[in-house]
Amino acid sequence: MGHRFARVVTNPTRPWKNWAGTYRCSPTRIESPSTERQIVAIVRSSVERGERVKVIGSGHSFTDIACTNGVMIRLDNYNQVLSVDRGAATVTAQSGITLLQLSEAIAHIGLAMENMGDIGYQTISGAISTATHGTGERFGNISSQVVGLSLITANGDVRHCSPDKDADVFKAAQSGLGALGVLSTVTLKCVPAYNLRSVQEPHLVDELLEQFDELCASSDHFEFFWWPHTDLAQAISNTRTQDPPLKSERRTGVRAYVNDIVVENYAFGVVQRAAQVRRSWIPSLAGFTAKTLTRKVMADRSDRIFANQRLVRFAEMEYAVPRDQLIPAFRDVRTMIERAGLLISFPVEVRAVAADDIPLSPAYGRETGYIAVHVFNKFQYEPYFREVEAIMDAHDGRPHWGKLHFQTAETLRPRYPMWDRFLAVRDRLDPNRRFGNSYLNRVLS
Ligand SMILES: Cc1cc2nc3c(=O)[nH]c(=O)nc-3n(C[C@H](O)[C@H](O)[C@H](O)COP(=O)(O)OP(=O)(O)OC[C@H]3O[C@@H](n4cnc5c(N)ncnc54)[C@H](O)[C@@H]3O)c2cc1C
Structure with missing residues (x-):
């Protein structure tokens, strides 16, 4: 749904700060791709030059999880709904779509997100990367609504993952902290509008x-x-x-x-x-x-x-x-x-x-x-x-991965039974930490 002209906008110098003003950083350049092919090209060329790459959502995390002194990829031009399966009640969108944009688009076809948090400005990829949640004891967080995703890895491959395909990567990327690669598309299981x-x-x-x-x-x-x-x-x-x-x-x-x-x-x-x-x-x-x-x-x-x-x-x-x-x-x-x-x-x-x-x-x-x-x-x-x-x-x-805390990998590891499984996926997909930053160095090492 919706077609945009392919354009990539590069801004070499602009400094960046998050919504709360708790963190600032100076990327070497900021790229605003509008197609998956462009994202792949940015990842490939940056990795070849030995640069680090970080995708930014809406900058609504309070931590420095989205900061970089390498290349920053913004997704403002990559925010379209791509397809809807009415029978299965699923929607696939480009990862830069915000929760409000997504909700507006699917409301017109009688669907809604199962649950949301307090605001809707986050991108779908930013929200799931930090396990953003709402409230309700019968409802999981937004990551748990994801039934499929595609991930651009450090070597420029696009992996299409789901619970049945590349399942260990899928589970890790359902809440991947931006550490595994660039989420390109996300498929959500929705519910009838309410x-x-x-x-x-x-x-x-x-x-x-x-x-x-x-x-x-x-x-x-x-x-x-x-x-x-x-x-x-x-x-x-x-x-x-x-x-x-x-x-x-x-x-x-x-x-x-x-x-x-x-x-x-x-x-x-x-x-x-x-x-x-x-x-x-x-x-x-x-x-x-x-x-x-x-x-x-x-x-x-x-x-x-x-x-x-x-x-x-x-x-x-x-x-x-x-x-x-x-x-x-x-x-x-x-x-x-x-x-x-x-x-x-x-x-x-x-x-x-x-x-x-x-x-x-x-x-x-x-x-x-x-x-x-x-x-x-x-x-x-x-x-x-x-x-x-x-x-x-x-x-x-x-x-919460997107909210301020003082933990380190050492203090966090014992709290997560699947910690080593996540790290194994990261080691496989990004052995040279091209998607790393100082926050990930602290919390994942
Ligand atoms: C006013 C306010 C209210 C909030 N309310 C809630 C709430 O009710 N519940 C809750 O749980 N949280 C809440 N949050 C926190 C917020 O939901 C999370 O911090 C969320 O991650 C922000 O999404 P974002 O799009 O701004 O992502 P960013 O903060 O920009 O990025 C977060 C992480 O996602 C990664 N990322 C983003 N896009 C991609 C991609 N395409 N591929 C790979 N990695 C990617 C980034 O690299 C980074 O690691 C709130 C925050 C604010 C400021």
């Missing part, structure tokens, strides 16, 4: 902790955001439905945009800037913010409810812990914030996802709970995140 009815309401966080298992079981997609220094959290329950949204609950239109996006983000931004003026105001600001939380009911097409706009930039760390460790780990974070006297102006997010069988997925082999902590991007994140990481270590946590 709407979501979203109920958001403030609760005492202790009540949510007590009832967490029941709330997850009774809602398709349950999560909550707790405001440090308060007893309050905003609970979000999203229920899948085929019912058309009531007009009063629809999220589309100018009014909804102004209410949901502009006002919420603006108010939140004002709070963060006030916190910047005087850090000691943070507990009072948090108390004020938590008290302004209200009940809100929205209904709309699934991707419009899942995907939010985040206009206030922040740094984030997120850990996956075994589901039965989720509430104890959360309680430890809460206690630590008060004990350490930290002043935290951003909420803590708590979610649940299903287990999967993807070697480097943080949900590999276990029902999983996720705890995410955030810091306004004008503040230092390290003291808080180091404390949180120590707690997650004690609860057998595995870090």
Whole structure:
């Protein structure tokens, strides 16, 4: 579907930084291919010259996972839906398509992604490379929706992989950290289009902790955001439905945009800037913010409810812990914030996802709970995140690959039963680490 003129745009000097502003790098040049053939040619010629190659998605990872001092390949011109199999409910797209672009394209043919995270700006390849996830104990992460992919390896070969073909490469590349080659196309298993009815309401966080298992079981997609220094959290329950949204609950239109996006983000931004003026105001600001939380009911097409706009930039760390460790780990974070006297102006997010069988997925082999902590991007994140990481270590946590953490290959290896299998695939496909960078040196070695 859709045809573009083949063009490759080269920009030799532009420096690059990620969305959060946590990392910058200076690639030797930035290439923007629009065909698979061009990507193959870029990989081949770069490897011949002894250069390193890194593909960048939308730059929404908080880590330096996408940074390079070699050749950077952007995929903005490589983002078309290629084919749809209505019977099998699968869609194949070029890897640079964003989740929002993909959702929009397939909505018109009655399909949707099975689940999504909080935003939709990520490319499909960036999202699966870091095992991006949403919430819902019956749903896996986005990598688990992948049923086929094609991968351009360091020698310029294009490998077409699926659970039945080149299966070890397929499993590794389902969440490959960008370490195996360039994902060229991705085939996703979709579901019939559905709407979501979203109920958001403030609760005492202790009540949510007590009832967490029941709330997850009774809602398709349950999560909550707790405001440090308060007893309050905003609970979000999203229920899948085929019912058309009531007009009063629809999220589309100018009014909804102004209410949901502009006002919420603006108010939140004002709070963060006030916190910047005087850090000691943070507990009072948090108390004020938590008290302004209200009940809100929205209904709309699934991707419009899942995907939010985040206009206030922040740094984030997120850990996956075994589901039965989720509430104890959360309680430890809460206690630590008060004990350490930290002043935290951003909420803590708590979610649940299903287990999967993807070697480097943080949900590999276990029902999983996720705890995410955030810091306004004008503040230092390290003291808080180091404390949180120590707690997650004690609860057998595995870090989100796209979010800040301080782990190394040595500390990560024991947490992943399939670690050596992944490394064996990497050694075979990229023995000279042409797709390497400093982040991969640290986490995979
Ligand atoms: C505001 C915000 C909200 C977020 N919400 C969530 C959330 O709800 N849930 C969650 O799990 N995560 C979330 N994230 C994290 C985000 O989903 C991941 O970091 C994701 O990887 C970003 O996708 P990207 O396209 O920006 O990839 P990038 O960050 O650009 O790249 C990530 C990795 O993918 C590799 N890559 C990209 N394309 C290819 C390709 N074609 N071939 C090979 N490798 C490739 C890159 O080389 C890099 O290693 C959020 C991030 C932000 C900034």
